[in-house]
Amino acid sequence: MNPSIDIASALDRGNSDVVLIVDDVPDNLSVLHDALDESGYTVLIATSGEAALKRALQALPDVVLLDAMMPGMDGFEVARRLKAQAETAHIPIIFMTGLTETEHLVAALECGAVDYVTKPIKPKEVLARMGVHLAGARERRQTRNALDAFGYATITVRASDGALLWQTPLARELLLRYCGTQAPETPQEVVAWLQQCLSRLDQPGEPPRLTLERGAARLGFRLHQQIGDVDAQGDWLIVMREVSDTAVIEAIGLSFKLTPKEAEVLYWVVKGKTNKDIGDILGSSPMTVKKHLERVFVKLGVETRTAAAGMAMGRIRLLQPQFEI
Template sequence: MPPANPPSVPASVAPAVALDRSESDVVLIVDDVPDNLAVLHDALDESGYTVLVATHGEAALQRAAQALPDIVLLDAMMPGMDGFEVARRLKASPATAHIPIIFMTGLTETEHLVAALEAGGVDYVTKPIKPREVMARMGVHLGSARKARQDARQAREARNALDAFGYASITVRASDGRIVWQTPLARELLQSYFGEMGPDGAPTAFGQWAPEPVQAWLRRHVLADNAAELLAASLAEPPRLAVEQGARRLTFRLHQQAGDSAGGGDWLIVMREVSDAKIIESMSLSFKLTAREAEVLYWVVKGKINRDIGDILGASPATVKKHLERVFAKLGVETRTAAAAMAMNRIRQFHPQFEG
């Protein structure tokens, strides 16, 4: 006999919060017939799956949004909202569109099977349900779904790693300049340097397009008549775009094609900001200098003499000389030239775009 209260998603699960997948895959069964639910629930539960159930369409949509199951077993024919409509709504929502749906149907006519696939199903099984057959079909699609999640997670981690090291990244469609995706740091930098830009370079509230200087640079190196030939040659990286804002400089590097080549394709662009403050902070941390010692060393690298450095920092040349002596001691050098060379080498490790 089926349980009086079939298992369902816990009330404490918040919307759009996925269950823990570390131990088992999560399966949502949608069927208005209790006997069908009981048979499948028990078989899947014994096989180690985490099983959720719904007995009608609205409950199925709610549970899917709450728990984000790894796969849905969906009855095609239910009173009220049928399985075809449930599938269409799941596929229409960005949060659940990725979830594979296997239809369960007693209808074997070709038009019904076609309707199931057109509604978003990846597979179907016919009634009466055979749990072993269902699990075999599930295994195929869960493997694909698991790989897709892993690839997406790795992509997110890679983008987050770029941000962590100060390299922001965006993907831009060459044909119209639309930003396909961007890391948080990239959005912050674009807003800081350009504001929100529209397709014609004018300000917009949405930030969906790359700034016009970036679009023009991308078109020049991707859509020009000889662009494909130059890129294929790979003899040298295309010239970088640099945008300056006071003491800050934002550079753009064309990294790789990230999508279909039609119309120029989508291109991954890596951005890096260089500023006096960031370079001075890097030197301070790298050489264990005080903030003022790092400032003095920075201006030595820039070729300034003690008097000029004093004017810049609001200190006397004698004070600058004392700071510089401590810098020499910490770097293990005896001359300005040696200190500048050591600092320049270290700066270029962390800020390749820096020009002394």
Template sequence: MNTPLPTSVAALLEQQEGDRVLLVDDVPDNLSLLHDALDEHGYTVLAATSGEAALTRALQGRPDIVLLDAMMPGMDGFEVARRLKADPATAHIPIIFMTGLTETEHLVAALQAGGVDYVTKPLDPRAVLARMQVHLQGARQARQTRQALDAFGYASIAVRASSGRLLWQTPLARELLQLYFGTMAPTTPPLVLQWLRRCLEGMGSVGGANGASGAVGMGLQDSVSMPPAEPPRLTAELGARRLSFRLHHCIGGEDGPGPGGDWLIVMREVSDAAVIRSLGLSFNLTAREAEVLYWVVKGKINRDIGDILGASPATVKKHLERIHAKLGVETRTAAASMALTRAREIHPQWEL
């Protein structure tokens, strides 16, 4: 007769019903034993009996956690883990190895391949379930954070500062990075990576100063887990659209939190289309004239405005002459000043 699970573990299991578990083992008896235990506690179980099948199931089913047999014929568990971690679509999924090998080198190999934990065979379903909870809680919080950020128009990515690798991204982040930079995971846009490393260099200096002043319990790793102050943001522009990047916090890494760790970056896109429309309505401008005036406010010269709008500098100059007449001013500086004042009256939160 199985010993009942401790009350605390049972309560956690009840809270997490519905999580998807990918169970990978080439031995049917092992699959059956764990499948029944997981199903009893409300998990949705995806099963695979080979490394190739595991990779396919992971991409199709997007499990919340993977229980992975280390030793399998053909593609072993170590290679499966490496491939899952190399794919941005599955890199965030925690992997627990199931192994009968207890030698240190095998356990180290499991962790180096991307595993977060291991359980030894013969398997005790109670121990497996308890271990799963430790890692599912963190994974669930990260998933909920990503979903919430996307729902409110914020996109997020995780970047490993030491290697520059983009570890994961929300669907909205994928679209924005392709639109603004033409890059795809696991490549981090060079501009974003340079900005991240500059932020971390500055934060490292702050951490060193804290250590020198004798701050209690504040080492470098602790000081960079959360930015000590708001680091400068990065902004990328695409026409009248702007994408801002904000360094949020360190979410861990191969060696734990630190300057070379994995950092959550939150992005938000802002479009100035409403500002342009307001300028047009306020000064009785055509749509193109409002666009020209917007870029004048942004400090662009005629040649730059022409490049942005796909027009010649001479055409921009003609638009600007009509803008001056409608605003009753003689210089672009006066036009820009008047437009900026009006834009901020209508959109108090607007920033250049």
């Protein structure tokens, strides 16, 4: 079992945001810990880069306050590794740095930080900066959870390299079932579709949608919005929804008194599939499909595929108006 599930679920996120402070200087930790604790945050601490990566994966904090300069693994490398892992890539990172040169501040933002504060640390400034980013993160989390509850799964994909940065539990299940992939790998067909969408952003109309079929079920993908830097390719929020025609097949069977297998065969005839196609889908030979179809013809009182499909389509439109061929 993944230890991050146990620790993350044990934290009281309903009443308190979780903050991970990463700093190797005890005085800095003490000042920030006390200020955040008094403000109602749940505070976790790490004193090295290695400990920060482990703690972040275990607890999945809502925000990370990260010291830039630490012995061993510095904050820049910690940020890069957090952003490279699908489980932690969504967590906002605020750098704490005494380096005020522009190149260092730019480096902090380039490796994934959303903001920075300069040392010596002023707790009120840190709280103000955190409040801005936590509000956005909290709103996105609530939106994603609500979408999941209504069957709309979401993922975030980084356009530059196609990495899957974030996914809801429902999205994880659907991608594994339809594509056999797990984060941070994004299915190749999804990456190719995203690049096609991005190449057409300057064209009028809605970006094209992607549909993956799995038997009588299909998984649709819709490009929702860009997250982060709008001047670059950026990260993109994609909404997925699974639609199943199982109810349609059952309705066909009941309407024409067909067996489950005969109803499936007629369903795929309506979809325009050949006997060979249907055999491949159902795991049967074309000859077996032909025999099922002959019995369907008898029960419907027709002699051709076209007539059977037309009769079935007419009945489906009455019973399942939302059905799409």
